[in-house]
Amino acid sequence: DVKVTQSSRYLVKRTGEKVFLECVQDMDHENMFWYRQDPGLGLRLIYFSYDVKMKEKGDIPEGYSVSREKKERFSLILESASTNQTSMYLCASSQTPRYRIRGQYFGPGTRLTVT
């Protein structure tokens, strides 16, 4: 089975802190994604990556950056955390080129609270 793991299930940070969320997948998938999930808004794509060192902006990239130095690892970075970034963050991975056909595999999520 595909396994996508996220470094923390729960995280509490202070406003202005730099925050790193880590995601690792073990199935050699080319594509990796970061979403945030908020009640009533569903899942919104922040960034995705289709290869090592490659990244593309999603729908809401402002305030975030990403890093993909190794194929299995995709990091989401909040340069200066703000309270409006309090959310559930979900990482996902998928194969390419037929990734959309097979769907995405999700990690358990990180619930980030910024105080």
Add this chain to the structure above:
Amino acid sequence: AQSVAQPEDQVNVAEGNPLTVKCTYSVSGNPYLFWYVQYPNRGLQFLLKYITGDNLVKGSYGFEAEFNKSQTSFHLKKPSALVSDSALYFCAGWGGSQGNLIFGKGTKLSVKP
């Protein structure tokens, strides 16, 4: 613009009754459609998908979904609901060309004993 809509924020069903969670889509090209389920404090789990072929798709945990091209719908169904089916359900779709998977806003299913 491409979109996936889940018109109901919440669906309440009695255990043993049939359930339907609605989804409509608007994508360019032939649609690729998915249903995911999310249990409390967990990530999303894949339930089923429609790519092509039979309009009735069977998935995990006894769920199925019916693809209706004329109504641009992909409703999730189960003949007999269980309390353990209570969760958040997401419909997702892709139009087969450019862009990424588009998710609906989710429907909370509550099954009461």
